Amino acid sequence: MNPETKKLLNIIVLGTAFMFMFTAFQTCGNVAQTVITNLNHTDFHGSGYTSMAVIYGVFSASNLISPSVVAIIGPQLSMFVSGIFYSIYIAVFIQPSTWSFYTASVFLGIAAAVLWTAQGNCLTINSNENTIGRNSGIFWALLQSSLFFGNLYIYFAWQGKLHISENDRRTVFIALTVISLVGTVLFFLIRTPEESNSEEEDADASTDNLIERTSGQSNMTRAVDAFKRSIKLCVTKEILLLSITTAYTGLELTFFSGVYGTCIGAVNKFGTEEKSLIGLSGIFIGIGEILGGGIFGLLSKNNRFGRNPVVMLGIVVHFVAFYLIFYNMPNDAPIASIHGTDSIAFMEPSKEVAIFCSFLLGLGDSCFNTQLLSILGFLYSEDSAPAFAVFKFIQSVCAAIAYFYSNYLLLQWQLLIMAVVGFFGTLSFFTVEWEAPAFVAKNTDYSSI
Template identity: 25%
Template structure:
């Protein structure tokens, strides 16, 4: 049965009832995130060129990811208390405030907005992972489908549509800031006003999500908990998962996914795209990155059906990315048509790598850790955001060659840890997903 087919009416004790197609909620979730992140993605990438006074833009991003990392420690507790739908709605408020602050970018607006966005982003992403996974499980249960396959398909759709924001935001930016008008007050005001509208539409769309049944156990929706209860919950959600050898073996892969994203943002455009294609070519290269990211996410999601498929897809992606880093260690700026093709090829391969990692990591964690989704996805964002911060902090102080060696070592370590999980802990995995 196809995931998007409407299910027939069935009889239950003489009364007709409908088997719900939960794919509707994934469509809504995916398009809401696209509307929200086409605005935020542009705002993030424009910080270093728009808010240059005292490096306000760059510093605000550093504050944001530091707050994101710290907030990931207790995001799972907040999501568990609110429920994933209301956590998603709460999370959008931070992105809305951050975009609004960019209309008047001063220290007293950007710093508080960045701090709050770090908190809201942690809530949003833990809520997303929890909501998508519970929706996939409901779909598999109601339609008698293979759970791992549904989780893979839903993750593929979500990350495929989400990756399109990298293409859409660049198109909007080029249209509204044409002729190099990034310094124009009227141009940037119009741009961020459009982004606010997009962000608002995304939040409204998200409000149509159905609440997921069975997310909370009895009493968990009581928000008036004491400090002791909060600390106990925090320990269970954050520290306890790290006692599980399966998570420890996946952490290097999670960390590498963050390192890879930050490498694209901080190094790819600076050292490979801009020297060959110029400033105007950066947008095109990032569009290529986004297109291949989206295509790979959709494709990888369709082929995900369990541990074996995840192993093959992740291994292929890791080998591909490792090959790119080895190539870049000996890279020399080409001439002729290769001067254009090589940077686009690098962007395409890294886009494929990101599509592989995001779909497969989320599917893997959803299948491995059924009973602590919030805590597991909090670990995902904790290690990803911390890794992103590491690249941003290291980048000004180490050479490109050192960064490439660091990335190559990270991909090798992450693949070894993942394969060890597959080989040595497969029986534990099978008992948890069967």
């Protein structure tokens, strides 16, 4: 087997492992608040929203230490250990207690930062400038397909259920824990790639500046150096403008991955299908993500019209979704009790409209994320690690904030916050995109900051 084939196989294994892990975790996040609502009449007193706020808050802070962890123990072992903590978090729901639930949330936040840092490293060392687009696309498609399988199981398993019993909960979360562990074990199938002579020469030529900066330095020194560059990036005009767009992706990530499924599961007017519709909603979010990611991920490479039209499409799609959700879903749905809500918005709640909005949320999210990744890679191609660290930091902080206020705010206020931030985030993205060519021409040696 030639080196290029081995690298491609590594990418497929990496994507498959993430597919298994996030089939379990994303399904867990989608149903967590609904399950917990059915638990809170017992000795357990927790909140799925608060748990996610803790996870994303710790995740944002842990981005500062994750490069050191990956540098010391390597990407493969980093992903395996992180996967164990993902599995532990899911397993907590089998027999939940408040202290173990929130403790697992803290450790998962740390594990998530290490996991995604290691994933980026693994993707990079198994790609070159000619294959990075293809490999990223393969990984994206496999990762987002995780939204199908777990949610499809929820749709059929919870069909006709008005209350999630202890047996229902245990069955689901035992299955999800096993699925997560399968994905974790798959990381051991990733092999160290072999370089051909020409690839080694190209790699040596492209990393001369990095070697000059890091030779003779310890892992911790390099981590501190990367942290300093990230701090300097934070105060640049381009990052400050893109931070508004990034903040919006954190807010809407929280909404479509945790809040909206809870809203659907709380609407009593949906009858016996209200719980199973949570799974169907996740499936259609995944369809929107994969469709948008596939189309716009490819367009971002050769689109002569630039990134702005895709971002414009994303905000229009999201505004349509927000309006339909506001019109269709009861205002108290995000914070409804165990008995759900009998309230009606401006129309009789429609299952078809609710699921269509799920598709729109996924499609719009993919528009923003593909173009943000594209413009960051374009602006900071010589020193992308600090730029992407800032991106993940801002996104996870805003996701944590959104999960926190989701405990208290009615649906209309959550939609209003996203609409306002999304509007200004779109304008700020347009500004950076218009100035991007001039920025790159002026800062060809920006990596020296």
